Amino acid sequence: MLALHGVTGHGLRFRPLTEALPHRRWLGVDLRGHGRSPWVPPWNLEQHVADALGVLDDLGLDRVDVVGHSFGGAIAVHLARAAPERVRRLVLLDPALGLDAQDMLETAEETREDESFPDRESARVAKAEGWAAVPAELVEAEVEAHLEQRDGAWRWRYSRASIVAAWGEMARPAAVPPAGLRTVIVPATKADFVTEAWLADCRAVLGDELTVVPIDAGHMLYLEQPAEAAAIVERFLDA
Numbered sequence: 338m339l340a341l342h343g344v345t346g347h348g349l350r351f352r353p354l355t356e357a358l359p360h361r362r363w364l365g366v367d368l369r370g371h372g373r374s375p376w377v378p379p380w381n382l383e384q385h386v387a388d389a390l391g392v393l394d395d396l397g398l399d400r401v402d403v404v405g406h407s408f409g410g411a412i413a414v415h416l417a418r419a420a421p422e423r424v425r426r427l428v429l430l431d432p433a434l435g436l437d438a439q440d441m442l443e444t445a446e447e448t449r450e451d452e453s454f455p456d457r458e459s460a461r462v463a464k465a466e467g468w469a470a471v472p473a474e475l476v477e478a479e480v481e482a483h484l485e486q487r488d489g490a491w492r493w494r495y496s497r498a499s500i501v502a503a504w505g506e507m508a509r510p511a512a513v514p515p516a517g518l519r520t521v522i523v524p525a526t527k528a529d530f531v532t533e534a535w536l537a538d539c540r541a542v543l544g545d546e547l548t549v550v551p552i553d554a555g556h557m558l559y560l561e562q563p564a565e566a567a568a569i570v571e572r573f574l575d576a
Contacts, residue, residue, distance in 0.1 A: 339389065340365045341416075343407025343433065344503045345495055347372035349482045351404070353475065354559060357567035361574075364401075366392055368409070370499025372483070380502040382509070385412045386419050393423060402574065406430040406559060407530070408503050414512050421515045428570055431525040431556050435511020435535055445504040448497060453490035460484050460491050470554065470561040513539045521548040521573040523566065528556040548573060 338361050340351040348365030355363040367374040369388055378384075389412065393401060402425050405413030410432025417424040454460040457480060465476045485494050513535070514520045520543055524531035539547055550569050552558045559566040 338363045339401045339403045341405040341409030341412050353563035370496040376496040380499040382415045386416045400425050402426045404428040407433045427520040429522045433530045436507045438508040441504040441508040445501045511535045513542050519546050524551045525558040526553050
């Protein structure tokens with residue numbers, strides 16, 4: 338299971354799924370510009386795909402199941418299109434692709450502003466407010482795994498420049514998984530990333546190979562509803 342996180346994230350965010358499905362081998366990578374991976378550009382979809390394939394090559398893995406959340410879902414789709422022989426099945430958790438260009442411009446401009454905290458507790462409180470529906474223990478896990486002291490303040494462990502670039506990548510026209518690839522899409526009903534038009538395009542290409550299972554949650558659906566998300570993934574993989 339190659340797990341690809343979204344912007345501002347890191348591989349350890351998938352821990353609730355890995356703990357719920359421990360009999361599967363999980364590879365939770367940090368995307369370029371995030372966590373403990375290199376932060377140097379480029380930060381486009383093609384480079385993220387190349388990085389993911391490099392991980393598989395280094396580990397000698399010819400074919401894997403791929404799980405992608407948010408921007409990681411966009412990377413997962415482009416990975417499947419670029420190297421379909423390397424992807425066995427595709428799990429897309431509220432994927433973010435084909436988003437409105439004007440919205441992405443405004444979001445990117447907002448992202449340019451510095452975000453830092455005087456201490457760990459301030460960062461934890463801010464994250465808890467932003468993740469109101471996420472259990473407190475997962476907020477604490479996020480602080481432990483992803484917060485560091487840098488440049489005289491406490492900051493999340495990612496490059497803000499890479500995040501600005503990612504919003505632009507998500508404004509690209511929405512790609513769909515290649516024909517013949519078993520895919521499950523899990524939209525978050527309390528978010529607006531997955532459109533009906535894109536789902537229709539996916540159905541037209543994938544037909545019976547596509548399963549769509551919404552979750553009544555916000556965009557961080559696999560943290561808000563980890564047991565339900567894990568059950569969907571397990572049913573799909575066991576079908």
